[in-house]
Amino acid sequence: MVTFFEASLDKISVHHVGNKSQNEMYALSEASLQLKDELMSSLLMQYFLSPFEKTNEVYHLMHSSGDLKLNELHHFVTQAFVNENQFHEVSEQIAKYLYEVSDHPKIKPGEVYVTCFKQLQIEGELLDAIGVFKSETKETYLKVYPDKGGFNLGYEENAININKLDKGCLIFNTDKESGYKVVVIDNNTRGTEAAVYWKDSFLQLKIRNDSYNQTSNALGIYKNFVTNKIDEDFEMTKADKIDLLNRSMKYFKEKETFDLDEFAGEVIGNEQAIASFKTFKNQYEEEFETPIPDTFDIAANAVKKQARVYKSVLKLDKNFHIYIHGDKDLIEKGFDDGKAMNYYKVYFKEEQ
Structure with a gap:
């Protein structure tokens, strides 16, 4: 800042x-x-x-x-x-x-x-x-000025908006x-x-490879792993993927220090998936020449920025959006033979 x-x-x-x-x-x-x-x-x-x-x-x-x-x-x-x-x-x-x-x-x-x-x-x-x-973008501005007991209008072309730095x-x-x-x-x-x-x-x-960028890169790599890579090894519903993303965001918000083995155990859990994630992380580090240490201090401002792009929305056709913020066991996926359509069953205690 x-x-x-x-x-x-x-x-x-x-x-x-x-x-x-x-x-x-x-x-x-x-x-x-x-x-x-x-x-x-x-x-x-x-x-x-x-x-x-x-x-x-x-x-x-x-x-x-x-x-x-x-x-x-x-x-x-x-x-x-x-x-x-x-x-x-x-x-x-x-x-x-x-x-x-x-x-x-x-x-x-x-x-x-x-x-x-x-x-x-x-x-x-x-x-x-x-x-x-x-400054590359130019705009036209209207100007109002007093004239003969009233007001008149003028304009200025190719002017620069000081609130829009290119x-x-x-x-x-x-x-x-x-x-x-x-x-x-x-x-x-x-x-x-x-x-x-x-x-x-x-x-x-x-x-610069500081805690802000280490935090941002780690969250970005994990998001790409869940959204793009994990399907190659596991069959997962979108609800399960959202749950994995929510758990990772919860980890980064609650912890002060990132530890790769701790994160893998608490968030991913499955040994095969953990090995796949570590391989994915190593490939990223080699491709972009950006080493991310196994332990680093978590930067809260980087977590806040990444949270904006961590989507927890399950989009169903053009009719429904389901926002998943917590326990994925309270949502079940099924198939209705009579209607030949997929469905989700959602459990809750009360409406708000």
Whole structure:
């Protein structure tokens, strides 16, 4: 989580980056902006920083070769942190580099803002940070103004909604040798490979392997195991699968520490299924090069986020949804020969 009640916007440079594959060019400003309007500074702080208040994932910059020095953003921001007088020059280099990786035909052109913040807080530390943001989506706004004893209407086209940041990242001046601490926003992540160029091509990120991500990954792996893998070895109803997911969520909500053997025994129970889950986990770790230790501290905020995608709904045709929150033994599945249809029988003590 990023907080900015003590932060200040120290420097900002604005450039324009087109789509290289569409033969659109980039345009660079000659100098940084001089912000003398306090309201403008406040609006920019809201636009750039408020989306990060709810971010929990922290990344590091990396390079596929393993040599961090080859990551362009790492090189550029290090220059800016070491010599603040080079800030605008660095902002130009960042804009040019973003242009070079904007080579998918569906990447939208837009303004690029490179900023320097002072006293920005992350994980309890007050740090300097370099921010890189891009506005791609433009909107039309109506304006109402007094006119001849009444009111009139005007409009402004191609304006920016300060409540909708398209893309952004904050690179904090700490953990340099690991790739700095980085948080990222990308609200255009659907569709083609154009959607991932910000994180993968421009920033080149790897997620930090802390308790938050260990918790999130463990829950994600287990969910994929139950929903996609377990059918290969066992015949299970959807109600049974929902029960397995509910039990895993209950474990993570009640425990402070994850222990793989304890989790497997309490939640999965079946020895064959336990062995299958451990194999599935090992395959994930190898494929994504993301080791998850057998024991780690559980991060409550990661559990809360994963709970949103842990579905406990049994959907029956288009007529009924059954929400299963507890004892699966209170729901029975059967088949009615006369109607040639499946049915569920649900036991309860009273209606609410």
